[in-house]
Amino acid sequence: INMLIDDTTYKLGVNNYNQIKTNKKLIVLGNTHTVNMNHYIGWGFRFGGKYKNTAHYTILVDGTVYNHYDTDYYSDVFNIPSLDKQSIFILLENVGVLTKSKNNNEYYTWIGDIYNGVDIIDKKWRSEKYWASYSDSQLKSAIDLCDELCVKHSIPKLVVPHNIKLDNLKDYSGILYKSNINTKYLDITPAWDFKEFKEKIENTNYEI
Numbered sequence: 001i002n003m004l005i006d007d008t009t010y011k012l013g014v015n016n017y018n019q020i021k022t023n024k025k026l027i028v029l030g031n032t033h034t035v036n037m038n039h040y041i042g043w044g045f046r047f048g049g050k051y052k053n054t055a056h057y058t059i060l061v062d063g064t065v066y067n068h069y070d071t072d073y074y075s076d077v078f079n080i081p082s083l084d085k086q087s088i089f090i091l092l093e094n095v096g097v098l099t100k101s102k103n104n105n106e107y108y109t110w111i112g113d114i115y116n117g118v119d120i121i122d123k124k125w126r127s128e129k130y131w132a133s134y135s136d137s138q139l140k141s142a143i144d145l146c147d148e149l150c151v152k153h154s155i156p157k158l159v160v161p162h163n164i165k166l167d168n169l170k171d172y173s174g175i176l177y178k179s180n181i182n183t184k185y186l187d188i189t190p191a192w193d194f195k196e197f198k199e200k201i202e203n204t205n206y207e208i
Contacts, residue, residue: 004065016043024071027149028089031092033095062137083181088153095132096189098120132191158174162194163180177192
């Protein structure tokens with residue numbers, strides 16, 4: 001079943017990815033670290049418009065999916081060519097780590113804005129404690145999108161069940177998170193429903 005994907009509104013220009021077709025064996029999920037589409041706007045301004053640390057897709061909190069460029073091509077997310085060329089990158093709209101105010105119960109994002117999201121996840125991970133929540137709509141869209149991409153690119157429907165760094169990715173094919181690549185990444189955060197995501201994708205009877 002083809003899901004609804006907007007591939008025109010936030011399309012990237014040819015300077016924001018590498019126009020070389022490569023075979024894909026990984027789908028990597030990360031955060032936008034911003035609200036709305038501010039990360040996309042930022043891509044257009046950096047490096048004189050030639051910024052290539054971009055993603056194939058963005059999934060907003062309401063579940064809307066934007067496709068930024070064709071999955072046959074690749075961008076320089078990790079600056080590790082062997083990894084970048086083999087990966088499809090999906091970003092979830094999420095500000096990530098939050099800081100709690102000492103004086104009141106307000107929480108702030110990494111850029112100092114007051115966090116207005118619904119839920120706050122309290123879990124110690126990688127020296128941080130508070131996290132912005134992901135939405136059920138995002139989870140469903142991520143499941144549906146990964147399902148489609150696995151079929152299109154013949155990627156195994158296997159999902160890493162956690163956000164801990166993996167030692168050897170050389171032989172892995174499937175779906176994983178930026179936090180599996182390097183401990184410096186704080187996405188995907190403990191707020192994600194790792195269990196449901198894995199079960200729904202790996203269960204071939206799941207109805208989209």
